[in-house]
Amino acid sequence: MSHENSEQPFAGTTAAPQRRPFFKKKRFLIPAGVLVLGIALGSCSGGTKQASDVSPAAPSSAAASSAASSAAPAPAAPAPASAPPAAAPVVGVPFSVKMSNGNIAKITILSAVRTASVSTTAFATPAKNGSYLLLDLLWETESGKTSSNPFYFSAKDTNGRKADLDLFADNQLPSGDVLPGDKARGFIAFDIAPGASTVMISNTLMQESARIQIPG
Numbered sequence: 455m456s457h458e459n460s461e462q463p464f465a466g467t468t469a470a471p472q473r474r475p476f477f478k479k480k481r482f483l484i485p486a487g488v489l490v491l492g493i494a495l496g497s498c499s500g501g502t503k504q505a506s507d508v509s510p511a512a513p514s515s516a517a518a519s520s521a522a523s524s525a526a527p528a529p530a531a532p533a534p535a536s537a538p539p540a541a542a543p544v545v546g547v548p549f550s551v552k553m554s555n556g557n558i559a560k561i562t563i564l565s566a567v568r569t570a571s572v573s574t575t576a577f578a579t580p581a582k583n584g585s586y587l588l589l590d591l592l593w594e595t596e597s598g599k600t601s602s603n604p605f606y607f608s609a610k611d612t613n614g615r616k617a618d619l620d621l622f623a624d625n626q627l628p629s630g631d632v633l634p635g636d637k638a639r640g641f642i643a644f645d646i647a648p649g650a651s652t653v654m655i656s657n658t659l660m661q662e663s664a665r666i667q668i669p670g
Contacts (some may be wrong), residue, residue, distance in 0.1 A: 543666040550596055554658045557598030559632070561655065564590040566668045570645040572623040579622075581650040583647045586620065587668065591627050593638040601658075603629045607670075609644040609653045617646035 627640030
């Protein structure tokens with residue numbers, strides 16, 4: 455028997471598996487470990503954001519409208535309606551005059567005429583300013599208790615010069631109490647320059663309470 459036949463292994467015998475060298479195993483473990491580590495770091499960095507990367511949440515529409523309504527100034531309350539000014543007294547129309555202590559007189563200048571004379575008595579004198587302004591006056595009590603008096607009346611011309619009250623006019627307005635429902639009527643005469651004039655009515659304290667424009 456030759457040496458070649460003696461050195462060959464038996465056909466029925468299975469060779470034992472050889473162990474893979476250590477360096478070959480690492481070739482697969484290292485990439486897998488790196489991949490796992492990368493996934494773990496990525497999940498951590500994705501869950502935690504830097505403060506600079508986090509933007510504030512936009513306010514809801516309700517909160518925004520509430521803030522806008524609170525910031526907007528409240529609408530101003532409407533001003534109370536003021537009463538219309540009283541119409542200026544005119545000849546032929548009654549007007550009210552506050553005398554004092556809540557007493558109110560109702561006065562009507564029935565007519566206003568220019569005349570050269572206001573009296574037929576011996577006390578009649580010619581007008582210094584050319585003519586007289588003669589007022590036909592009606593006095594009534596509107597509220598409380600009032601008294602008529604020629605001295606409650608004064609006048610001035612367009613230049614502001616005060617007129618003289620003539621105390622000798624015929625049928626002059628009487629002085630005295632005028633009870634509610636009663637009337638007093640009479641004339642008042644002013645020696646005043648021609649043209650338009652202003653007649654003032656004073657209260658019992660001799661303070662002006664009303665005025666009326668008399669055309670020229």
